[in-house]
Amino acid sequence: MKKPSRSFVRELSWFVPAAVLLLALVVYPVLRTIGLSFFHKNLLTGFNSQFAGLENFARIITDSRFGSSLWVTVLFTLISVTVEFGVGLLLALCASSLRQWRTAVRVILLIPWTLPTAVIAVLWAWMLNDQYGGVNAVLLRVGLIHSPVTWLAEPATAMAAVVFADVWKTAPFVFLILYAGLQNIPRELYDAIEVDGGGAWAGFRYVTWPHLLPFTFVALIFRIVQAFAVFDLIWVMTGGGPGGSTETLSVYTYRTYMRYLDFGYGAASVVTTVVILALIAGGLYRLVVTKYERAF
Amino acid sequence: MKGLSRLFVLACCFAALAPIAWHAMSSLKSASELTLVPPTLLPQHPTLANYEALFQRRHFIRYCINSFVIAAMTSLVCVASASLAAHRLARMRGTVRSAIRLGLLTVAFFPPIVFVFPVYELIRAAGLVNHPWGLILPYSALNLPFAIWLLTGSFEQIPYELEEAAAIDGLSRFQTFRTVVVPLATPALITAGILTFVFSWNEFMFALTFLNVESEKTVTLGVATLSGAFAEEIPYGQIAAGVIASSVPLILLVLIFQRRIVAGLTAGAVK
Numbered sequence: 001m002k003k004p005s006r007s008f009v010r011e012l013s014w015f016v017p018a019a020v021l022l023l024a025l026v027v028y029p030v031l032r033t034i035g036l037s038f039f040h041k042n043l044l045t046g047f048n049s050q051f052a053g054l055e056n057f058a059r060i061i062t063d064s065r066f067g068s069s070l071w072v073t074v075l076f077t078l079i080s081v082t083v084e085f086g087v088g089l090l091l092a093l094c095a096s097s098l099r100q101w102r103t104a105v106r107v108i109l110l111i112p113w114t115l116p117t118a119v120i121a122v123l124w125a126w127m128l129n130d131q132y133g134g135v136n137a138v139l140l141r142v143g144l145i146h147s148p149v150t151w152l153a154e155p156a157t158a159m160a161a162v163v164f165a166d167v168w169k170t171a172p173f174v175f176l177i178l179y180a181g182l183q184n185i186p187r188e189l190y191d192a193i194e195v196d197g198g199g200a201w202a203g204f205r206y207v208t209w210p211h212l213l214p215f216t217f218v219a220l221i222f223r224i225v226q227a228f229a230v231f232d233l234i235w236v237m238t239g240g241g242p243g244g245s246t247e248t249l250s251v252y253t254y255r256t257y258m259r260y261l262d263f264g265y266g267a268a269s270v271v272t273t274v275v276i277l278a279l280i281a282g283g284l285y286r287l288v289v290t291k292y293e294r295a296f
Numbered sequence: 297m298k299g300l301s302r303l304f305v306l307a308c309c310f311a312a313l314a315p316i317a318w319h320a321m322s323s324l325k326s327a328s329e330l331t332l333v334p335p336t337l338l339p340q341h342p343t344l345a346n347y348e349a350l351f352q353r354r355h356f357i358r359y360c361i362n363s364f365v366i367a368a369m370t371s372l373v374c375v376a377s378a379s380l381a382a383h384r385l386a387r388m389r390g391t392v393r394s395a396i397r398l399g400l401l402t403v404a405f406f407p408p409i410v411f412v413f414p415v416y417e418l419i420r421a422a423g424l425v426n427h428p429w430g431l432i433l434p435y436s437a438l439n440l441p442f443a444i445w446l447l448t449g450s451f452e453q454i455p456y457e458l459e460e461a462a463a464i465d466g467l468s469r470f471q472t473f474r475t476v477v478v479p480l481a482t483p484a485l486i487t488a489g490i491l492t493f494v495f496s497w498n499e500f501m502f503a504l505t506f507l508n509v510e511s512e513k514t515v516t517l518g519v520a521t522l523s524g525a526f527a528e529e530i531p532y533g534q535i536a537a538g539v540i541a542s543s544v545p546l547i548l549l550v551l552i553f554q555r556r557i558v559a560g561l562t563a564g565a566v567k
Contacts, residue, residue, distance in 0.1 A: 010469070011384060014380045014381060014383060014384040015380070015381045015384065017376070017377035017380060017381075018377040018378060018380065018381040018440055018444065019381075021373075021377060021433065021436055021437040021440055022403070022437055022440055022441075024418070024437070025411070025415055025418070025433060025434050025437035025438070026403055026406075026411070026437050026438070026440075026441075028414070028418075029410065029411045029414035029415050029418075030406070030410060030411075030414075032414040032417070033410060033413070033414055036414075087308070090304065091304070091305065091308055093301070094301035094302070094304045094305050095301075095305050097298060097301050098301075098302065098305065103554070105305055105309060106554060106558065107550060107551060107554050108309045108312055108313060109308065109309065109312055110550050110554055110557065110558070111312060111313070111316070111546075111547055111550055112312050114494055114498075114546045114547070114549070114550050114557070115498070115543050115546055116497065116498035116499075116500065116515075116516040116519075116542065116546075117498065117500065118498075118500040118516050118517070118519070118520040119516060119519050119520065119539055119542055119543065121520065122519055122520055122522075122535060122538075122539055123315055123316070123319060123539050124315065126319070126322075126532065126535060126536065126539075127315050127318060131331075131333055132330060132331055132332075132333070132335050132532065133335075134314075134315065134318045134335065137334050137335050140334065141334070168311070168312075168315075171308075172312065173561070176558055176561055176562065177561065177562060180558070180562040221405075225405045225407070228407065229407030229408060229409060231408065231409065231500075231501050232500040232501065232520075235500075235501075235504075236500075236520045249409075250407060250408075250409040253409050254409060254412070254501070257412070257413045258413075258505065263413065266413060267413070270409060270410050270413075273407065273409070274406065274407070274410060277405075277407070281405070
């Protein structure tokens with residue numbers, strides 16, 4: 001057997017600190033979770049591991065609470081990503097037509113995105129307080145509502161509230177990415193469209209949109225993955241309530257782990273969550289890549 | 297058209313700032329004014345009592361120190377180990393390099409819930425529960441994929457001839473890295489450091505799980521779990537003051553480094 005050369009060992013040593021951190025705190029935890037998902041490890045087993053085969057996964061299929069939190073997660077992701085892309089795109093288009101104040105706009109919009117999500121949850125919970133909150137006060141004054149709304153106490157309004165808070169924080173992120181994309185489009189392309197007799201819509205359809213597509217795609221995948229994993233916002237703002245109506249997969253799994261101390265089942269729901277997420281991301285990748293190639 | 301788009305931008309900027317301004321006003325109101333119906337807009341008798349209570353009766357200063365230590369150390373550990381790896385990765389070619397980059401990208405997309413329990417087991421076994429290093433190490437690891445990704449892109453821009461010239465002058469690999477590569481890549485290193493700092497300052501799930509002693513809490517965890525001595529008695533004034541006080545460092549960071557933050561975000565998206 002050939003002894004590894006000294007230069008190879010020296011080359012490897014550059015990677016040691018990063019590799020140790022990643023192997024111990026990222027790769028090992030993933031493997032540990034996969035392993036644990038095939039075992040019972042909970043109060044009933046005295047926290048000893050008992051081989052369970054696929055029993056944890058079978059339980060997921062029949063667990064209506066898992067089903068409902070999956071539905072809440074999908075709904076939350078779908079609505080909030082759609083709305084924040086609408087707002088973010090519109091904002092990027094509008095802001096790029098500004099001549100002054102561009103930096104000020106960017107700084108102001110960066111603030112919601114930079115604040116801790118858990119603090120934003122506290123902020124919006126207080127804004128939406130039925131008696132003393134700012135939202136009801138304004139709506140009552142304007143006359144849009146006639147009596148205070150208990151936003152976080154009703155399933156439908158609670159869902160709307162967490163989606164709204166999420167959009168408030170992340171539409172600025174979408175804006176920043178798309179705005180950066182807009183800055184990269186050469187002016188001459190619009191001039192060419194104008195020479196050919198195209199209007200503003202043609203400019204958007206044939207210049208802006210194809211150029212923005214790669215930016216949109218990256219931001220979209222990133223935001224879908226983040227929204228699907230939502231935890232802080234819901235945990236602090238509603239705790240998953242009322243009656244589980246805002247309980248997402250991460251929140252349910254966290255309870256399974258840390259409150260019900262059912263580690264095997266928790267691991268199985270993590271594995272299932274990641275598989276579902278990978279399917280969604282993979283499907284989207286397929287969809288966009290085929291579409292993207294046709295666009296050029 | 298111009299007027300409408302200007303109006304929309306203005307409305308969004310207002311929406312971004314309004315709830316923060318509302319909290320700033322609330323934090324200056326007395327307890328009795330906070331429970332007026334309908335609520336007042338400007339504080340009638342501005343008072344700093346809420347901030348006094350926050351800093352004197354709570355562990356708020358401790359929260360800030362904890363958050364600062366954890367976020368600063370995480371930036372340091374993460375950027376240092378990421379830059380060493382990225383330095384070699386930037387000069388690598390072929391399948392190993394693409395495999396590493398693909399692996400990093402995949403890991404960056406994993407939801408945090410994947411890691412929280414197994415990492416908790418490790419941290420508990422190491423005796424690091426309620427200890428700053430119990431968060432610094434996991435935060436560094438979770439930020440590594442992004443940091444390596446960002447820095448590899450920036451190190452690739454440095455002309456290889458500079459490193460060759462340094463080698464001819466008799467500098468070792470590490471000396472070259474320290475005296476040639478690092479100074480040239482300082483902007484990217486600062487960007488990676490700031491984004492890691494913000495992530496660590498903001499993180500909630502791990503802090504919630506690994507810290508259960510008041511004096512060890514981070515600001516984010518502290519503000520999210522502020523409550524009264526009795527369940528009915530919610531200290532709204534202190535909560536508003538906490539929201540503002542915990543946001544001020546981040547708002548300052550945005551004001552100073554907005555260019556670098558945006559550069560980091562978009563670099564991550566474009567490459």
